Amino acid sequence: MDRLNLNVLSQFWTIAKSYWSGDEKWQARGLLLGVVLFLLAYTGLSVVLNNKRGVLISALSAQDEPRFWQTVIIFLGVLVVYAPLLAGYTYLRDRLSLQWRRWLTHRFVDRYFHHRAYYDLHISGIDIDNPDQRITEDVRSFTQESLTFLLVLVESVLSVIAFSSVLWGISRPLVLFLVLYALVGTLVTTVVFGKPLVRLNFEQLKKEANLRFSLVRIRENAEAIAFYRGEERESVQVKQRFLEVFENVQRLLVWELNLNILTNAYEFIPFILPALVVAPAIFAGEIEVGKVSEAQGAFIRVFFSLNVVVTRFQALTTFGAGINRLYTFAEFLERTDADPVANEQTPKIQMVEADRVAIEHLSLQTPNYQRTLVEDLSVELPAGQGLLVMGASGCGKSSLLRAIAGLWHAGKGTIVCPEAKQMLFLPQRPYMVLGTLRDQLLYPNPALEAEDQRLQQVLEQVNLAGLAERFGGFDAEQDWADVLSLGEQQRLTFARILLNQPQYALLDEATSALDLENEARLYQQLQATGTTFLSVGHRTTLANYHQSLLKLSPDKTWQIQPSLAVVQDPREWVELPSMT
Numbered sequence: 001m002d003r004l005n006l007n008v009l010s011q012f013w014t015i016a017k018s019y020w021s022g023d024e025k026w027q028a029r030g031l032l033l034g035v036v037l038f039l040l041a042y043t044g045l046s047v048v049l050n051n052k053r054g055v056l057i058s059a060l061s062a063q064d065e066p067r068f069w070q071t072v073i074i075f076l077g078v079l080v081v082y083a084p085l086l087a088g089y090t091y092l093r094d095r096l097s098l099q100w101r102r103w104l105t106h107r108f109v110d111r112y113f114h115h116r117a118y119y120d121l122h123i124s125g126i127d128i129d130n131p132d133q134r135i136t137e138d139v140r141s142f143t144q145e146s147l148t149f150l151l152v153l154v155e156s157v158l159s160v161i162a163f164s165s166v167l168w169g170i171s172r173p174l175v176l177f178l179v180l181y182a183l184v185g186t187l188v189t190t191v192v193f194g195k196p197l198v199r200l201n202f203e204q205l206k207k208e209a210n211l212r213f214s215l216v217r218i219r220e221n222a223e224a225i226a227f228y229r230g231e232e233r234e235s236v237q238v239k240q241r242f243l244e245v246f247e248n249v250q251r252l253l254v255w256e257l258n259l260n261i262l263t264n265a266y267e268f269i270p271f272i273l274p275a276l277v278v279a280p281a282i283f284a285g286e287i288e289v290g291k292v293s294e295a296q297g298a299f300i301r302v303f304f305s306l307n308v309v310v311t312r313f314q315a316l317t318t319f320g321a322g323i324n325r326l327y328t329f330a331e332f333l334e335r336t337d338a339d340p341v342a343n344e345q346t347p348k349i350q351m352v353e354a355d356r357v358a359i360e361h362l363s364l365q366t367p368n369y370q371r372t373l374v375e376d377l378s379v380e381l382p383a384g385q386g387l388l389v390m391g392a393s394g395c396g397k398s399s400l401l402r403a404i405a406g407l408w409h410a411g412k413g414t415i416v417c418p419e420a421k422q423m424l425f426l427p428q429r430p431y432m433v434l435g436t437l438r439d440q441l442l443y444p445n446p447a448l449e450a451e452d453q454r455l456q457q458v459l460e461q462v463n464l465a466g467l468a469e470r471f472g473g474f475d476a477e478q479d480w481a482d483v484l485s486l487g488e489q490q491r492l493t494f495a496r497i498l499l500n501q502p503q504y505a506l507l508d509e510a511t512s513a514l515d516l517e518n519e520a521r522l523y524q525q526l527q528a529t530g531t532t533f534l535s536v537g538h539r540t541t542l543a544n545y546h547q548s549l550l551k552l553s554p555d556k557t558w559q560i561q562p563s564l565a566v567v568q569d570p571r572e573w574v575e576l577p578s579m580t
Contacts, residue, residue: 008320008323008324011324011327012146012323012327014327014330015104015142015323015326015327015330016146018107019100019103019104022103024099024103027099028096028099028100031092031095031096031099032096034092035089035092035096035151036151036154038085038088038092039089039151039154039155040158041085042082042089043155043158043159043162044162045078045081045082045085046159046162048078049075049078049079052071052074052075052078053075055067055071056068056071056075059071093147093148093151096147097143097144097147098143100143100146100147101139101140101143101144104139104142104143105135105136105139108134108135108139108329108330109135111330111333111334111336112131112135112333114336115336116406116407117332117333117336118131119407120336121332121336123367123408124367128328128329128332129206129209130206130209130210131329132213133205133209133212134325134329137209138205138325138326138329139326141318142319142322142323142326145315145319145322149316149319188262189259189262189263193255193258193259193317194317196255197252197255197256197259197317198317198320198321200248200251200252200255201252201317201318201320202321202324202325203248204245204248204249204252204318204321205321205322205325206325207241207244207245208245210241210244211238211241211242211244211245214237214238214241215238218234218238220481222482346369346410347411347412348409348410348411349362349364349403349408349409349410349411349412349413349414349415350413350414350415351406351414351415351417352414352416352417353416353417353418353419354416354417354418355418355422356380356381356383356417356418357380357381357404357416357417357418357423357504357532357534358379358381358415358417359377359378359379359380359400359404359413359415359416360378360413360414360415360416361376361378361412361413361414362374362376362377362378362403362411362412362413362414362415363375363376363377363411363412363413364377364396364399364400364403364408364410364411364413365410365411366399366408366410367408367409367410368410369410372556373396373399373400373552373556374395374400374552374556374558375556375557377400377413377558379550379560381504381532381534382532382547382548383532384530384532385532385546385547385548386527386532386533386534386535386545386546386547386548387533387534387535387546387547387548387549387550388534388535388536388537388542388543388546388548388549388550388563389534389535389536389537389549389550389551390536390537390538390540390542390549390550390551390552391551391552391553391554392552392553392554394554395552395553395554396552397508397536398428398508398509398536400536400552401425401506401508401534401536403415404417404506404534405423405425405506417504418503418504421502422502422504423502423503423504423505423506424444424497424500424502424504424505424506425505425506425507425508426493426494426496426497426505426506426507426508426510427508428508428509428510428512428536430481430486430489430490430492430493431443431493432479432480432481432484433480435477436474436475436476436477437467437468437471437473437474437475437476437478437480438474440480440492441455441458441459441474441492441495441496441499442496442499442500443496444496448499448500450499452468452474454499455468455474455499456468458495458498458499459495461495461498461525462491462492462494462495462522462525463491463518463521464488464491464492464495467488467492471483480492485513486513487513487515487518489513490510490511490512490513490514491514491518491522493510494510494511494522494525497526497529497531498525498526498529501529501531502531503531503532504531504532504533504534505531505533505534506533506534506535507533507534507536507537508536509536509538510535510537511523511537511539511542512537512538512539516541519539519541520541520544520545523542523544523545524545526545527545543563544563546563547562547563548560548561548562548563549561549562549563
């Protein structure tokens, strides 16, 4: 987004309309109506207070004591109503903002996880940075600032209507000058400062998010960085990202300096002009001296209402940049939500649901279609047996699991597999969820019911018998990825298979950090469950637990052979004729 224009309004309405016309529309409209009514009453009382302030000065000037005390009583009476009215207006506005933020956050989160959009964003290469910031900070800013600007606009319209009539009765030339002055100021500000400020604010949001993300990565990978002694490299990178933030803020400050010089000079006139215009009539005795205060108060209210763009221009440019970030994110989620694999010009792997796992004439490509990994692969996983997938690094072993899981669609052919709840994948990198030890074991099925005795039994099966006692029970919360070794994490994730008992298990280097004894123990437990499983690995000892071997080659060919043909040294594999 390069300028503050109608495109921003279109993007804003695309995001906002779903809430105001959705399932919570009546609650939202009711709260908004309440806010507007409070604002209407608040504006009316402001007119009364402005008038009574002028009367108060006139009474003092005329030394009219009864009129003075009468005005003071009215003034205090209005304030008694005015104070809670303003507080109620603020509460309803913030409550509506909170309700809207909750709804919009849930909507973005739902769509972020629907059809695995979060994964598609990860592999797509689309320039949508820091989705975490967009769901948290940008949504919060969007809902709060939207209501703030909307209500400022409504208040400005009400103030113009209410105070213009007051001003018109005092001096008509003053009203005409005011309208012209406000129009010129708005045009100059938006034309001169609009484009650079919106661009700089957009970059600022992005660079701040990148800086925060780099610090989060250091926290999540602290041990690896410490082993590599990579402190200097990481420090340089963080400082470089902060330097980008710093330099962008410097440029932003220069533009804000120029804008402030203009607005400060521009906003000085309203404080002196009403007195200059009304003074001759006061000197001639045609109007009371208090009319100066009343005219000045009305002039300032109308002036700043007409100049809402000028006075809030910096906040508007930041808001416009946030709208663009949120809109591009919503647009990506909308495309993914409609059909995550729809594109007639590119071939797609067909997914067929059935009570078996089979691959039929599969040619698998990377998501960007730049490289073919396997050609014309056909294999079926026999029920109750194990299939081991081996081959050189980079030949497509893990990619084959991604295709079976429905994560990768690039290529052609057919993959037959059962519904998702009958399959469980253990990825190459163990995933530790945030939560308790019980949460770790039951993941990804939190609705699964298992008593502590059963959980302890499973821990013993995977050789983690003392884990619960070591951390204070199954309801203990820890940063499990930090407190457990990689081998313990792999055994813990293996326990999920024993608890969830899927019909099919697909394991990607799931025992790579374990010694041979623990590896044998886990696979023996897996065989005892009767689960059909497919494993990706490099160790030839894995052949002891699988009935057949699928060997993938860097030249895109493949071979299937009985696992008995595998010996300890991979160089001694029995070479079979290519089946491609």
